[in-house]
Amino acid sequence: MNNRIKIPLSKKKIIILLVSAIVFITGGIWMIIEPGNARHFFNPINGRFFYLNPESIMLFGIIGILFFGAAVIYGVKKLFYKKVGLIIDSNGITDNSNASSIGLIEWNDISDIRVMQVMSTKFLLIDILNPEKYIGKAKNGVQAKLMKANMSIYQTPLSITSNTLKYDFGELEKLIRNEFKRNKNAR
Structure with missing residues (x-):
């Protein structure tokens, strides 16, 4: 299902x-x-x-x-963006919420999910097995540089925040962690 x-x-x-x-x-x-x-x-x-x-x-x-x-x-x-900000399904997390979003992050590629806080902003860091695969999905040079900067600072190019989403951060963290556990074990 x-x-x-x-x-x-x-x-x-x-x-x-x-x-x-x-x-x-x-x-x-x-x-x-x-x-x-x-x-x-x-x-x-x-x-x-x-x-x-x-x-x-x-x-x-x-x-x-x-x-x-x-x-x-x-x-x-x-x-004026028409796409949904975040989609979570059996394939993974499709992120369209921020400037460094690259679309689908497959569950099989995710190794861990961490929380980081910079000043008052919390975000989820999505640790992945092959960072270069996702940096290669960058739509332009600016996005690739943002992802590389994230990689050098946080050891992952991928992060998700609720700053632009109609969702509370704590609930988002709980939802993504639960779906990660459920879908990681299903494969």
């Missing part, structure tokens, strides 16, 4: 991410226009302000605009 679980993308979460990215772009523009006023940063670790030169501030502004500009482009594309 092939139970198919479909988890849609959350338009609400995508809009929140878009608005956040636009706020950061605005901050980047401010850093370029007024680098002298943007150079005082509070360091919460030691409780003091530190100062950067205007050239560094402008560089941070440019980097911020480029990064969050790409996030806006990606977010707008996802807002």
